[in-house]
Amino acid sequence: MKKTLLRVRESRQFGDYGLFRLEGEFEPSMPGQFYMLKGDWGYTPLLARPISIMTEDRHTVSFLVKIVGEGSRKLTEVNAGDSMTAVGPLGNHFPFEEVKKGDNVLMIGGGVGVPPLYYLSEKLVEREILPVFCQGARSRNDILLLEELRALSVEPLISTEDGSSGTKGLITDIAKERIGKADFVFACGPKGMLVAVSKLVDGKTRAYFSLEERMACGFGICLGCACGIKHDDGETRYDRVCVEGPIFEAGKIVWD
Numbered sequence: 001m002k003k004t005l006l007r008v009r010e011s012r013q014f015g016d017y018g019l020f021r022l023e024g025e026f027e028p029s030m031p032g033q034f035y036m037l038k039g040d041w042g043y044t045p046l047l048a049r050p051i052s053i054m055t056e057d058r059h060t061v062s063f064l065v066k067i068v069g070e071g072s073r074k075l076t077e078v079n080a081g082d083s084m085t086a087v088g089p090l091g092n093h094f095p096f097e098e099v100k101k102g103d104n105v106l107m108i109g110g111g112v113g114v115p116p117l118y119y120l121s122e123k124l125v126e127r128e129i130l131p132v133f134c135q136g137a138r139s140r141n142d143i144l145l146l147e148e149l150r151a152l153s154v155e156p157l158i159s160t161e162d163g164s165s166g167t168k169g170l171i172t173d174i175a176k177e178r179i180g181k182a183d184f185v186f187a188c189g190p191k192g193m194l195v196a197v198s199k200l201v202d203g204k205t206r207a208y209f210s211l212e213e214r215m216a217c218g219f220g221i222c223l224g225c226a227c228g229i230k231h232d233d234g235e236t237r238y239d240r241v242c243v244e245g246p247i248f249e250a251g252k253i254v255w256d
């Protein structure tokens with residue numbers, strides 16, 4: 001983990017979202033990791049915001065942010081040349097190294113859970129592993145990174161609650177038959193979606209979920225992101241999503 005000052009190379013807004021690319025000196029990351037990001041905006045909001053890495057190359061690291069409040073709005077309003085304080089890469093990563101060629105891999109993503117799964121897809125495709133990617137949203141305006149996924153030859157299966165794109169309904173409707181056949185399930189999205197998916201996963205499938213708890217520090221000090229996790233000794237303990245997570249085995253997460 002490193003605190004660094006990065007410069008906005010490019011930034012664009014669409015609908016409720018902003019996509020920006022930062023350049024500067026940063027440590028290489030793994031898919032599922034995140035940064036605590038704060039622009040050059042002074043005290044409001046005071047705290048940096050956790051944002052997953054969408055992709056990176058040797059020189060730039062990219063993020064996709066949905067506006068839900070003041071911090072995310074300010075992140076989407078950055079312009080080329082602005083500077084941003086970035087602490088990271090933070091957290092653990094999806095264990096993609098364990099996936100073998102020929103394994104059946106299912107991604108299940110909703111909302112801002114899609115960017116880290118896109119990064120994971122890139123890493124798998126590099127190893128000639130083509131995942132099945134289910135993406136659910138309220139409406140077509142919240143379907144993310146479609147062109148980017150297609151450029152990887154990953155054709156997402158879409159569901160929208162209002163039927164404006166793909167199958168009308170919930171993501172579990174399109175994922176449920178595929179979950180039983182998957183060797184690996186990687187999921188990231190709103191808690192309600194993860195709880196619903198967890199009920200469909202049996203013990204044979206290796207399933208890893210990325211949790212998006214609210215975070216204050218992002219590196220293990222405040223304990224604000226603690227979440228109940230069942231450990232191998234049978235005890236449930238509170239793990240920090242920002243340090244021991246954000247990725248946990250699905251069957252070990254205690255949903256409250």
Ligand SMILES: Cc1cc2nc3c(=O)[nH]c(=O)nc-3n(C[C@H](O)[C@H](O)[C@H](O)COP(=O)(O)OP(=O)(O)OC[C@H]3O[C@@H](n4cnc5c(N)ncnc54)[C@H](O)[C@@H]3O)c2cc1C
Nearest residue numbers: 049050051052064065066068069070071072112212213214
């Ligand atoms: C590991 C991790 C990775 C993330 N990756 C991304 C990403 O790639 N892109 C992205 O847009 N967002 C991502 N988020 C969520 C993002 O951090 C929050 O949306 C952001 O911090 C909200 O800040 P704000 O000031 O805009 O909103 P606030 O004013 O703090 O909150 C506005 C509303 O959003 C709700 N909210 C805030 N944070 C969260 C959260 N973590 N989960 C659910 N509801 C929340 C609040 O309860 C409130 O109702 C991630 C979160 C985590 C923990």
Ligand code: FES
Nearest residue numbers: 218220222223242
């Ligand atoms: S956000 Fe402070 S301990 Fe995780």
